[in-house]
């Protein structure tokens with residue numbers, strides 16, 4: 001410090017430069033430490049919890065028919081989609097195999113459910129008069145308590161993924177190539 005004091009006496013610019021340097025050192029101390037490979041790290045900052053995170057995603061396709069009773073346009077008519085769903089899974093640590101989840105397990109659980117429950121189905125709101133009519137004709141109808149929009153399908157698939165114990169964080173349903181709906185948790189700390 002004697003040196004700094006000496007410079008202060010001689011040159012105000014040097015003192016200013018030293019203050020700047022000290023500020024930079026202090027800021028560097030507040031930066032998150034580097035994350036060691038393969039190790040979990042979590043720490044609190046002023047804006048919340050920060051943690052290292054691994055994310056994987058798996059896509060499935062399914063064809064379905066639906067109609068939206070409250071829609072003012074042509075979506076109120078029976079029509080079909082070649083839908084794509086993207087499942088995003090997240091965890092802050094890897095399993096002993098070095099994976100968030102084995103893709104095969106996602107396929108055998110949620111993928112199988114999508115194929116058996118949603119694929120080549122008519123998905124209608126349960127109050128739709130077509131439900132009873134079509135079931136009476138032997139059609140495979142999935143009746144939901146909500147409008148069968150892409151948003152509600154994303155939520156349905158998300159909740160099913162949770163039931164399978166998958167660490168799901170986002171489900172995106174592409175109704176067409178240009179139109180998608182996403183359902184996800186909002187806070188990182190929701191899945192501790």
Ligand SMILES: [Zn+2]
Nearest residue numbers: 066075079081
């Ligand atoms: Zn549609």
